């Protein structure tokens with residue numbers, strides 16, 4: 103049974119069908135890619151999985167549980183973490199605090215025990231801090247832990263978003279164009295890094311990418327979306343040869359670069 | 361090590377401060393003591409509003425409403441039955457309120473708790489509305505409280521208000537509560553809960569995606585903020601000895617907003633400074649409302665002039681000092697230590 107499963111999911115925005123009857127399955131431990139031209143509905147699929155928008159029809163299952171009507175904080179607590187296409191950090195908080203916020207939902211101590219710093223809270227706080235620092239070390243931001251998040255350079259901000267997502271202790275990680283705005287070398291390094299965290303944290307990863315070439319290297323399975331519909335699914339080599347895909351990409355012009 | 365040192369510095373400072381309060385209460389003249397009481401109340405109001413507006417980013421204009429609830433609830437509990445009879449001559453006060461009399465402290469607490477309940481009711485719909493709309497909804501709430509209190513003749517005595525309230529508020533009560541408010545809210549915002557509140561302020565969508573329950577945390581900010589506003593209302597009632605529903609109008613809320621803006625959204629230190637500053641300023645500005653003689657011309661006292669000057673200050677603050685006195689910086693012993701440390705090491709070289 104798949105870890106995450108979308109079953110005939112549809113979402114309209116007014117007259118526009120952003121996601122049309124999409125079915126998708128993620129197997130445990132898989133690193134798969136979701137690609138498609140601008141406005142294909144990729145980000146909307148993330149928003150539907152995490153519960154930002156309700157689906158119009160269809161259902162979403164996670165670990166055999168129906169999560170179709172769950173709110174974002176609930177899906178996060180269940181083990182679905184995400185990053186954002188247009189980086190959404192807590193700008194005025196420090197790098198460390200950005201990560202610690204993502205540990206907060208596991209806090210058991212009450213407000214009172216937090217305010218009066220009772221032993222139980224102090225211990226939980228220490229554990230959150232240690233865990234966050236370890237994650238910052240893993241993504242290479244340990245030295246910058248006391249900087250304001252908004253003062254970080256772009257590439258570091260993307261990494262901080264990943265560290266923050268990992269702090270929710272996810273089983274599934276949804277990455278929305280993590281390589282956007284990076285040069286080819288940085289992109290290559292990032293892709294290696296994504297593979298590394300997949301193994302280290304035994305994650306299942308779904309990666310959105312706009313540029314087909316990027317995902318070809320690391321994804322085991324690729325789903326291609328166009329105008330809200332799944333037009334192809336398979337291994338990178340199968341996708342590259344698929345006439346539908348070539349047509350969609352040539353038609354929109356984004357594939358012309360590669 | 362720093363943490364321990366800061367703790368003892370804070371304890372030491374608080375002890376010195378209360379010795380000063382003790383001295384002030386017994387030696388200062390009544391006029392100054394009164395302003396100092398008002399200053400403490402402004403500090404409580406400013407810091408608690410900053411929790412909602414500055415740290416959680418929910419622009420609320422409901423503080424006057426929470427204060428009214430605290431002021432009325434506590435007054436109706438600590439007033440003596442005889443005083444109640446004297447006040448409610450149009451319509452008698454309903455049972456059992458007309459029989460009850462409890463000491464000042466529990467009365468204040470109950471007032472604060474009732475305000476906190478109102479805070480929950482106001483905070484809940486703020487899941488649906490944001491920004492300017494939230495400001496309108498919370499303002500609407502405080503207007504509803506005002507209208508309601510004007511009309512609940514047999515509970516609030518309507519527009520006549522409550523007169524001749526006993527003065528329990530002194531510097532001990534007011535500054536005791538002010539110090540407690542600062543302590544509680546500072547500790548709250550530095551805790552994991554506080555980080556969640558600030559995360560909501562910085563990016564609500566991301567906070568929710570990281571597992572922060574928006575409903576629970578926004579209402580937390582409103583409940584805590586409203587509780588302290590209720591306490592401040594109770595202290596104010598017993599200080600000025602007279603309360604009526606129309607005293608808790610939008611001008612009062614604006615005054616608190618001004619304290620917060622002037623001190624800096626998201627700075628407790630700044631709010632404390634501006635709270636004290638404005639309490640004294642408001643008194644000194646009374647001069648402009650009394651008749652004056654300038655260059656032989658007699659200018660009649662214009663009442664409301666203070667508010668005009670006030671509004672100008674607010675406008676200047678918003679236009680030119682967006683970040684207030686301190687922005688979002690805070691006082692900390694660490695920063696003081698580090699100044700000395702730098703000096704030491706410089707001398708060493």
Ligand SMILES: Nc1ncnc2c1ncn2[C@@H]1O[C@H](COP(=O)(O)OP(=O)(O)OP(=O)(O)O)[C@@H](O)[C@H]1O
Nearest residue numbers: 115120138139140141142143144145146147187312
């Ligand atoms: N909240 C919204 N309200 C209205 N329309 C929306 C909303 N979100 C997305 N859309 C529309 O749905 C379509 C799909 O958008 P989506 O963001 O999912 O595309 P995408 O595949 O992520 O594209 P990109 O590569 O540009 O990120 C677009 O036409 C977009 O304008």
Ligand SMILES: [Mg+2]
Nearest residue numbers: 144145146187
């Ligand atoms: Mg997108």
